[in-house]
Amino acid sequence: MADITAIAKQFVEFYYKTFSGDRSSLLALYRDHSMLTWEGTPIQGAKSILEKLVNLPFGKVQHRITSLDAQPSSPSVASLLVSVNGNLVVDDSENAIPFSQVFQLIPDGGSYYVFNDIFRLNYG
Amino acid sequence: MADITAIAKQFVEFYYKTFSGDRSSLLALYRDHSMLTWEGTPIQGAKSILEKLVNLPFGKVQHRITSLDAQPSSPSVASLLVSVNGNLVVDDSENAIPFSQVFQLIPDGGSYYVFNDIFRLNYG
Numbered sequence: 082m083a084d085i086t087a088i089a090k091q092f093v094e095f096y097y098k099t100f101s102g103d104r105s106s107l108l109a110l111y112r113d114h115s116m117l118t119w120e121g122t123p124i125q126g127a128k129s130i131l132e133k134l135v136n137l138p139f140g141k142v143q144h145r146i147t148s149l150d151a152q153p154s155s156p157s158v159a160s161l162l163v164s165v166n167g168n169l170v171v172d173d174s175e176n177a178i179p180f181s182q183v184f185q186l187i188p189d190g191g192s193y194y195v196f197n198d199i200f201r202l203n204y205g
Numbered sequence: 206m207a208d209i210t211a212i213a214k215q216f217v218e219f220y221y222k223t224f225s226g227d228r229s230s231l232l233a234l235y236r237d238h239s240m241l242t243w244e245g246t247p248i249q250g251a252k253s254i255l256e257k258l259v260n261l262p263f264g265k266v267q268h269r270i271t272s273l274d275a276q277p278s279s280p281s282v283a284s285l286l287v288s289v290n291g292n293l294v295v296d297d298s299e300n301a302i303p304f305s306q307v308f309q310l311i312p313d314g315g316s317y318y319v320f321n322d323i324f325r326l327n328y329g
């Protein structure tokens with residue numbers, strides 16, 4: 082599963098870099114049937130998801146990844162399930178908050194889009 | 206997504222109850238093409254997965270769930286993506302260890318089996 086992990090790592094690094102640098106560009110990674118569950122709140126569709134992400138109450142964000150695991154999510158399609166754990170550093174706070182995030186990525190014209198996205202902060 | 210969350214909750218509660226009570230009975234929940242990534246180690250197939258789970262170096266285990274999120278994982282099949290966060294209490298230790306686990310559940314004759322399973326302990 083070396084290739085799958087490499088693809089997942091590349092995607093996640095790009096996703097978090099975009100999240101930190103220009104959150105509105107994440108729109109291109111979602112589709113109308115994409116789903117985000119953010120801290121328990123379900124949101125559907127690229128535009129609604131972007132509205133949620135862009136309006137989050139923090140400016141500068143850094144995701145420090147501690148683990149990344151990937152598996153094929155279908156026996157027939159080259160889709161990927163990706164599980165990420167790490168620490169979120171918000172607005173240069175000294176307190177990193179553990180997070181976990183799950184993506185299902187669907188192949189689309191040489192690239193991937195996000196069909197499933199589940200995000201949780203772990204307050205412990 | 207109320208129904209999906211209810212199904213996911215029911216499955217996860219059954220899974221962790223079986224994990225605590227009779228780990229070998231988890232065999233029925235996996236298939237030959239099922240995948241487990243346990244702390245970064247990839248394992249494929251129901252028998253290999255069970256061998257891993259049964260031989261884990263702890264006796265008594267309790268999963269205390271802090272969050273459970275579920276989404277449909279396919280536009281066509283009634284499969285489910287389930288993300289669980291919580292604390293693992295091993296052998297009555299006073300130290301609960303945060304964990305995150307992701308399942309993809311595939312419908313199969315009125316029930317579900319586990320196609321994807323990714324487990325991580327977060328040492329923080």
